[in-house]
Amino acid sequence: MRRMTARPANAHQARLLRALRDSGPNSRAQLGDETELSRSKLAVEVDRLLETGLVVADGLAASRGGRRSHNIRLAPGLRFLGVDIGATSVDVAVTNAELEILGHLTHPMDVREGPVAVFEQVLNMVQKLRDSGVADGFDGAGIGVPGPVRFPEGVPVAPPIMPGWDGFPVREALSQELGCPVMVDNDVNLMAMGEQQAGVARSVRDFFCVKIGTGIGCGVVVGGVVHRGMTGSAGDIGHIQVDPEGRQCACGNRGCLEAHFSGAALARDAEAAAREDRSVELAGRLEAAGRLSAADVAAAAAAGDGVALDLIQEGGARTGQVIAGLVSFFNPGLVVIGGGVTGLGHHLLASIRTQVYRRSLPLATGNLPIVPAELGPAAGVTGAVRLISDHLFSPA
Amino acid sequence: MRRMTARPANAHQARLLRALRDSGPNSRAQLGDETELSRSKLAVEVDRLLETGLVVADGLAASRGGRRSHNIRLAPGLRFLGVDIGATSVDVAVTNAELEILGHLTHPMDVREGPVAVFEQVLNMVQKLRDSGVADGFDGAGIGVPGPVRFPEGVPVAPPIMPGWDGFPVREALSQELGCPVMVDNDVNLMAMGEQQAGVARSVRDFFCVKIGTGIGCGVVVGGVVHRGMTGSAGDIGHIQVDPEGRQCACGNRGCLEAHFSGAALARDAEAAAREDRSVELAGRLEAAGRLSAADVAAAAAAGDGVALDLIQEGGARTGQVIAGLVSFFNPGLVVIGGGVTGLGHHLLASIRTQVYRRSLPLATGNLPIVPAELGPAAGVTGAVRLISDHLFSPA
DNA sequence: CGTACTTCTTCCTGTTACGGGACAAAGACG
DNA sequence: CGTCTTTGTCCCGTAACAGGAAGAAGTACG
Numbered sequence A, B: 001m002r003r004m005t006a007r008p009a010n011a012h013q014a015r016l017l018r019a020l021r022d023s024g025p026n027s028r029a030q031l032g033d034e035t036e037l038s039r040s041k042l043a044v045e046v047d048r049l050l051e052t053g054l055v056v057a058d059g060l061a062a063s064r065g066g067r068r069s070h071n072i073r074l075a076p077g078l079r080f081l082g083v084d085i086g087a088t089s090v091d092v093a094v095t096n097a098e099l100e101i102l103g104h105l106t107h108p109m110d111v112r113e114g115p116v117a118v119f120e121q122v123l124n125m126v127q128k129l130r131d132s133g134v135a136d137g138f139d140g141a142g143i144g145v146p147g148p149v150r151f152p153e154g155v156p157v158a159p160p161i162m163p164g165w166d167g168f169p170v171r172e173a174l175s176q177e178l179g180c181p182v183m184v185d186n187d188v189n190l191m192a193m194g195e196q197q198a199g200v201a202r203s204v205r206d207f208f209c210v211k212i213g214t215g216i217g218c219g220v221v222v223g224g225v226v227h228r229g230m231t232g233s234a235g236d237i238g239h240i241q242v243d244p245e246g247r248q249c250a251c252g253n254r255g256c257l258e259a260h261f262s263g264a265a266l267a268r269d270a271e272a273a274a275r276e277d278r279s280v281e282l283a284g285r286l287e288a289a290g291r292l293s294a295a296d297v298a299a300a301a302a303a304g305d306g307v308a309l310d311l312i313q314e315g316g317a318r319t320g321q322v323i324a325g326l327v328s329f330f331n332p333g334l335v336v337i338g339g340g341v342t343g344l345g346h347h348l349l350a351s352i353r354t355q356v357y358r359r360s361l362p363l364a365t366g367n368l369p370i371v372p373a374e375l376g377p378a379a380g381v382t383g384a385v386r387l388i389s390d391h392l393f394s395p396a
Numbered sequence C: 001c002g003t004a005c006t007t008c009t010t011c012c013t014g015t016t017a018c019g020g021g022a023c024a025a026a027g028a029c030g
Numbered sequence D: 001c002g003t004c005t006t007t008g009t010c011c012c013g014t015a016a017c018a019g020g021a022a023g024a025a026g027t028a029c030g
Helices: A013-023 A027-035 A039-052 A115-131 A168-177 A187-196 A263-275 A279-291 A294-302 A304-331 A338-357 A380-390 B011-023 B028-035 B037-053 B115-131 B170-180 B185-196 B263-273 B280-289 B296-302 B305-331 B340-359 B378-392
Strands: A055-062 A070-074 A080-085 A089-095 A101-108 A140-145 A182-186 A207-212 A216-224 A335-338 A370-372 B055-060 B071-075 B080-085 B089-095 B100-108 B140-145 B182-186 B207-212 B215-221 B335-338 B368-371
Touching: A013 A027, A013 A039, A013 A055, A013 A070, A013 B215, A013 B305, A027 A070, A039 A055, A039 A380, A055 B182, A070 A168, A080 A115, A080 A187, A080 A380, A089 A115, A089 A380, A089 B335, A101 A115, A101 A380, A101 B080, A140 A168, A140 A187, A140 A380, A168 B011, A182 A187, A182 B182, A187 A216, A187 A380, A187 B263, A207 A304, A216 A304, A216 B305, A263 A304, A263 A338, A279 A294, A279 A304, A294 A304, A294 A338, A304 A338, A304 B215, A304 B305, A335 B037, A380 B170, B011 B028, B028 B037, B028 B071, B037 B055, B055 B100, B080 B115, B080 B185, B080 B335, B080 B378, B089 B115, B100 B115, B100 B378, B140 B170, B140 B207, B140 B368, B140 B378, B170 B182, B182 B185, B182 B368, B185 B207, B185 B215, B185 B335, B185 B378, B207 B305, B215 B305, B263 B280, B263 B296, B263 B305, B263 B340, B280 B296, B280 B305, B296 B305, B296 B378, B305 B340, B335 B340, B340 B368
Parallel strands: A080 A140, A140 A182, A207 A335, A335 A370, B080 B140, B140 B182, B207 B335, B335 B368
Antiparallel strands: A055 A070, A080 A089, A089 A101, A207 A216, B055 B071, B080 B089, B089 B100, B207 B215
């Protein structure tokens, strides 16, 4: 299949492409309404896009009362690849240019095995997707890694949980493998972009997105744009202090949020409770599985286990405490809670909400929804394809 | 004097005006270099600006090796007014279009006396400045108030420390009085803009500016633009919790930063120490003045008083603790510390730095200057005139 | 002092972008 | 079948714009 070589030649074409991406196939007339381009200009630019093959005609549009219009859509053969490397798993997905997921694979994998092993796994999964027929080649790829990234170069910098990745040229390597443009970002930023593209944050311009997985991170969106900070480490809230006399954290400090609540901390606490026989429910699960995870705590809580509920409640309170501070500082229009522990569901959310609404000023919380993420495991890969398509659908 | 009626007609003119504002009188050639406009375009736009009277010719520029150029400068008669209403004082300043302060008055005043009284005071001071001859009328005014503002309307909303101001049409009222455009913002945001315009933050695009005065607030600048948040309360960090079992705060919660450290809290603590005879130095000052302020603590610390130093050290640690969290979240390129208590000087700064560098990740703090504000009492008014000039020097 | 070279400004022209009117095409509606 | 609406195309006048040419006003140097 011929791959996308052309790029929008100007800002107008870029706007048209994004409009087509976000609202699907569209008639010229509707496009004109949306982008507020004059008819002549629209005709010229659409014709050029048709020439380059980025968009194609696609049957007739529904009539709006007069002559029927021909639909325009992004070339149906375009394919984007989204890769989400988590601490303990890898997600790979293929989408069309409208960012609809055509194929999605997940594989458990420890990121600490290093970039070479992980890349091998990713390329394996990509091959599987190729074999399944959803894609031949790719026009662009986005990839997220669980640590800070020097964004312009697409290189992880000083990632705490993934030694061996520091300085590894992720962008360059993947681009070489796939033969297409690649963009790299923090996995949490991608989650935020995913929710902004296709999830709960679709119409919000200032929000943040807390991801509670193995660790805790936070994607910050200001004016519709991801805020990455000076060194790409914005949103790194896992090591904010929640208790001066709190637990020792791997980072060397005391009382970090992550030490008190995260997928890893929760599992540890649950196992401790099980061993100390404080919870029959958890003890049984530990017996059965040999170890516990956040999912076990969720299940125990759903079964009414008091200890599990307490763990969730306290974790939510800790998280809420931090979020309350950030809400005061940032005054967002929405807070999204996502990540592996979203299985903890309503209990966690309620606990967070209580804390935030109690601790932040009414002016900031008055109209502040705190909601669970909508996309689940697809958020990361959706954000990844959004990232690369934003890049490609922008004027050169 | 004829007042500015014209506004830049397009983005190019706006850019030219801002360039002239920020780098002073300039030759056409240099302007061309700075704004990267073609000679023809530059000539046309400059001519139009000359016609409208916004800029004037101003003698010959220094030669750069060939024919000398005529200088262009912003009309010397343009006058902006900056008003900074603090919790306990009012600042009023007049600047020219290059935002150089031509006259500056300060007057102690309790904002709780309400908008009518404060406005009367402000207008009084304005009249004094007028009488001194630095200005006749004004082409625009910026005004800062110590509380959240609904920015587009220029109206304070639910300000905790200034009851009676809620909903008062500050913008409308001042505009009526002065007969010129007015913009209103939070005083802390203005301080940040001031430091960005003429202080330490001149070349930084992402930073925040912590103002420790009667209360504590924080101006957040993202990509060179002040971030005001959804309801205009961004940066309201005074009520972030620093100690779950901490002091009771006026807001109803426990352990707010402001309850533990701020101009007001510091004075209270110092008086307590004086009464309990823990510090001879402070007791003496209390005796002399009848009450203590942050300045007294600063003086006592300078004299080597241990209690005063401890107070500063602990306050700095509390503040640093909060800032550390915000640094992790936001990853700024600079942190500015300002406000009334900057008199506390190096001790405070050192204490804050220690805490931030210890508690935030190296990636975020590695190249993070934490510096005192440069402009002192002029920051607010400078930010205010910057605000209005940004507004006026933008395409209609 | 004169000549060569720079820099700066103005004038001019060809190109491109753009908006909107006129008109044709295609369907909706009665 | 006729009329109305919507859509797409063509076309033209206007404005924006870049860059060349030439003149004005300096400097550098013999």
